[in-house]
Amino acid sequence: MKINQLSLYNYRGYNKQDIAFSKGVNLFIGNNGSGKTNLLEAIYFLSLAKSYKTDDANLIKFNEDFSRILTTVDQSKHTLKIKIILSKNKKKIILDGREIQKLSDYIGQVNVVSFLPEDMNLIKGPPKDRRYFINSIIGQMDRNYLIELSNYKMCLKQRNDLIKKLSEEKKPDMTLLDIYTEQLAQAGEKIIAYRQKFITNMNLELKTIYPYLANNRYSFEFKYKPSIDGLLESVLKENYRKDLFIRTTSSGPHRDDYGFYMNDIDAKDMASQGEQRIMILSSLLAVTEIIYEYKHQRPILLLDDVFSELDTTRQNKLIHFLNQSDLQTIITTTSTTNINQEVLDDAKIFNVKNHFIRGNKHE
């Protein structure tokens, strides 16, 4: 999947901006506050029809009434024409000349994998962040996963409501709890199976990507840490007393976690900032491969401020890797002083200044 042309009108700090991307590596260089992240956010918007960090109203340029994103994105057999108009209380998406009525019909058309500075929380942050990461990736590949996930959430809510009610009764009748537990277990086992399959694939991809980028002999494995050991239904049933006491469902996929393991030790306890960054980047590149195998199209890769904390060798290895790959990558950086000229020669370079973007002479 490749984005060709992008026109921004009154988006964030941009007034009127046209950009023509290359099919390979696109490097946007500019000072702090110049509009680099805002540009990536506009591309990210194309995937989920929302920003990852704010409400739609904040995307409209200060003191303006609406903003517009116009773009063409090449899929393997078709070029999508997308027009998005954001006004204060309304979002309009026009895909190939037809207005989208239900957002869920649009989501999934443009696949994007992104590395944002916030993603550094993935290793050290709370399990909720890692679950969000996994859910959004598997969901992007397979809509059925999202359907199963919302079914699981419904069963969970139903069971939790019942548990609260039963916990207040002197002699609770467990018949209905048995039924709700069996339903929850059935829905949960499906989620666990999707996640296990994804993690097995992820580790297969990491075996080649990680050693190259990390430039070391450590091993890196992404580990699933399910909240249960054994069959979900039996564990849920064994925990009736506990669940009634704490008035909620104490185990199941909603409590799963994952770990980034370096040489069999959880990276959150030992990896340096740069090492963590390489682990996250390798994971995202692995994800692009998995999406490719599944959808036969590579997602667009967005890398925001990716070079900070990486040493010169690893910065060059990363760009070299991306130049060789079939991925369209959009990278932002404040400086390219550490990057080799021959590596830069293969990329399309843009300068960003006060929300104004200019393609470089050497493009």
Ligand SMILES: Nc1ncnc2c1ncn2[C@@H]1O[C@H](COP(=O)(O)OP(=O)(O)OP(=O)(O)O)[C@@H](O)[C@H]1O
């Ligand atoms: N709705 C808006 N209208 C006008 N300007 C905005 C709007 N939203 C954000 N900005 C401006 O955009 C700027 C931030 O841009 P951005 O985050 O893209 O910078 P950046 O180039 O990524 O910087 P850094 O290198 O520090 O990450 C801020 O100065 C902010 O005032």
Ligand SMILES: [Mg+2]
């Ligand atoms: Mg930024």
